[in-house]
Amino acid sequence: KAxxxxxxxxxxxxxxxxxxxxxxxxxxxxxxxxxxxxxxxGLQFLFEYFSETQRNKxxxxxxxxxxxxxxxxxxxxxxxxxxxDSALYLCASSLGGQGGQPQHFxxxxxxxxx
Amino acid sequence: xxNVEQHPSTLSVQEGDSAVIKCTYSDSASNYFPWYKQxxxxxxxxxxxxxxxxGEKKDQRIAVTLNKTAKxxxxxxxxxxxxxxxxxxxxxxxxGNKLTFGGGTRVLVKP
Numbered sequence: 001k002a003x004x005x006x007x008x009x010x011x012x013x014x015x016x017x018x019x020x021x022x023x024x025x026x027x028x029x030x031x032x033x034x035x036x037x038x039x040x041x042g043l044q045f046l047f048e049y050f051s052e053t054q055r056n057k058x059x060x061x062x063x064x065x066x067x068x069x070x071x072x073x074x075x076x077x078x079x080x081x082x083x084x085d086s087a088l089y090l091c092a093s094s095l096g097g098q099g100g101q102p103q104h105f106x107x108x109x110x111x112x113x114x
Numbered sequence: 115x116x117n118v119e120q121h122p123s124t125l126s127v128q129e130g131d132s133a134v135i136k137c138t139y140s141d142s143a144s145n146y147f148p149w150y151k152q153x154x155x156x157x158x159x160x161x162x163x164x165x166x167x168x169g170e171k172k173d174q175r176i177a178v179t180l181n182k183t184a185k186x187x188x189x190x191x192x193x194x195x196x197x198x199x200x201x202x203x204x205x206x207x208x209x210g211n212k213l214t215f216g217g218g219t220r221v222l223v224k225p
Contacts, residue, residue: 042215042217043158043203043205044215045212048212055210055211092213099145099146099210100145100146100165102160103148103211103213105157105158105160
């Protein structure tokens with residue numbers, strides 16, 4: 001069974017631009033969550049999508065948004081990029097029930113802002 | 115919101131010895147406690163998880179214990195091997211699939 005796939009693996013952008021990252025979950029998984037990983041703040045929850053609806057949201061500004069398609073694939077978008085947005089962005093998929101669901105991570109997209 | 119503290123931040127052990135990582139959490143509503151291993155250039159890999167109705171769980175050389183009253187849980191790795199070298203994260207979940215992570219422990223197993 002294929003794991004969680006994230007594209008692209010690496011991305012370089014400049015301040016003020018916007019970026020879209022993609023995540024394909026494990027087949028049969030309906031929940032996709034996004035996390036930001038930085039050396040200073042560690043792993044932080046961005047948001048979760050289930051059945052094309054945002055179900056949970058972390059404490060990030062509105063510049064961070066996402067969506068989920070009917071095939072459970074998800075995208076996240078960051079607008080007006082700032083230097084501090086440089087991070088590893090990870091997505092995780094799970095079957096989707098509420099709470100206590102094992103989540104499986106992809107290898108992330110490394111975003112660098114110049 | 116939930117706060118998860120993880121100790122130690124780095125751990126160096128001799129091959130064959132045991133490694134123990136400890137975490138405390140603040141939200142009494144947390145009921146799911148997964149542990150992840152992250153190798154360089156890879157995403158976190160789920161290695162073991164425990165739910166609040168269980169006090170201990172074991173999978174080969176890895177075990178996790180949970181004390182809900184004290185709000186702490188621990189990861190034990192026995193007979194460590196060089197391939198156990200990685201960064202380990204504890205995390206907690208409550209209702210919903212949001213996980214709150216500890217700061218991570220860098221484990222180095224010396225041959």
